[in-house]
Amino acid sequence: MRTQVAIIGSGPSGLLLGQLLATVGIETILLDRVSPEYILGRIRAGVLEDGAVRLLDQAGAGARLHAEGLIHDGFSLAFSGQDHRIDLHGLTGGKRVTVYGQTEVTRDLMAGRAQSGALSIYEAEAVTLHDFDRDAPYVTYQKDGQTHRIDCDFIAGCDGFHGVSRKSVPETALRTFEKIYPFGWLGLLAEVAPVSPELIYAHHPRGFALCSMRSMTRSRYYIQCSVDETVDAWSDERFWDELRRRLPAHHAEALRTAPSFEKSIAPLRSFVTEPMRFGRLFLVGDAAHIVPPTGAKGLNLAASDVHYLFEGLREQYRDGSGAGLEAYSAKALARIWKAERFSWWMTSVLHRFPTMGDFDQRMQEAELAYLAQSQAASTALAENYVGLPF
Structure with a gap:
């Protein structure tokens, strides 16, 4: 087989890239080691910046998002028993975010790819990337006991942190940064109305908490927990009791509970690899970077990576110019590091660290009080939260 761009990984970044390339007539084949059902069974966050929404519209995958997504003009910072609302819309000149689950984004993109007729190969084993440092790269994989080969012009590695794409690059060519x-975050999903129509980010001496939602009838709640905790140690009753302790009294009283249908613990890390281009291989999304979920940047950073790579590939095929592809890594990393800074800052301000003393606690409280009292500080927070331009 031959294609112009081989895409490794069928999460949101790989699917979005494939759909955008299809709109300008660039052929792709998509490979994934797991099944579509497995991918759609993964629970992920879903706070989308305007830029990500625009890309989904450009890819022809935004109809259901606009029909079912929840537009949020702000969110609440809760600390010292009080709420302080960050007015995203007012502080950023009309920008906002859309709450729409990543699973639903993936479902919409999968449906669009199926409708386009573009080839997707799932449950591909032993995927191997070859000669991406030369002019004629190719990918091999095994399926149904047979070995197959895909020749291509370029390879997009959209296969996540544990995928084969970054692992195919010699370690000496990579520089990695990690914290x-x-x-971790203990997360719970329940079929119950959210406690608030907007997200609540809560700072408390017992630890951080987040009140979020997937819809007006499905809520997603998180509490900070030790990395040594296990899900089995947390009954629903214990979770709800702890969440109430960390919220201001009026939210705790308004909280409605229901049996959970998903519960998991996610460790928090920051990770960046440089560069993101190796000859004709380009790393995209979690294959190149991870952010803590505190700032809601993971999916949005993957979308901006896709934007830069799509523009570079379109320029290559339309104009014969490789300038956009040459600039891909530098452009993507410039935005990534700003988002890493923001996610690190939000994580540092809102969480209780094991080594914190009384002085550190007072510094967090002073930082939050400054945010509540300073329009300039609130504006900086809002600008980063809605997403820096790309």
Whole structure:
């Protein structure tokens, strides 16, 4: 087989790239080691910046998002028993975010790819990338006991942190940066109305908490926990009791509970690899970077990576110019590091660290009080939260 761009990984970044390339007539084949059902069974966050929404519209995958997504003009910072609302819309000149689950984004993109007739190969084993440092790269894989080969012009590695794409690059060609946080998020999904129509980010001496939602009848709640905790140690009752302790009294009283249908613990880390281009291989999304979920940047950073790579590939095929592809890594990393800074800052301000003393606690409280009292500080927070331009 031959194609112009081989895409490794069928999460949102790989599917979005494939759909955007299809709109300008660039052929792709998509490979994934797991099944579509497995991919759609993964629970992920879903706070989308305007830029990500625009890309989904450009890819022809935004109809259901606009019909079912929840537009949020702000969110609440809760601390010292009080709420302080960050007015995203007012502070950023009309920008906002859309709450729409990543699973639903993936479902919409899968449906669009199926409708386009573009080839997707799932449950592909032993995927191997070849000669991406030369002019004629190719990918091999095994399926149904047979070995297959895909010749291509370029390879897009959209296969996540544990995927084959980054692992195919010689270690000497990579520089990696990583921070491991000493806690995780225990998350719970329940079919119950959210406690608030907007997200609540809560700072408390017992630890961080987040009140979010997937719809007006499905809620997603998180509490900070030790990395040594296990899900089995947390009954629903214990979770709801702890969440109430970390919320201001009026939210705790308004909280409605229901049996959970998903519960998991996610460790927090920051990770960046440089560069993101190796000859004709380009790393995209989680294959190149991870952010803590505190700033809601993971999916949005993957979308901006896709934007830069799509523009470079379109320029290559339309104009015969490789300038956009040459600039891909530098452009993507410039935005990535700003988002890493923001996610690190939000994580540092809102969480309780094991080594914190009374002085550190007071510094967090002073930072939050400054945010509540300073329009300039609130504006900086809002600008980063809705997403820096790309």
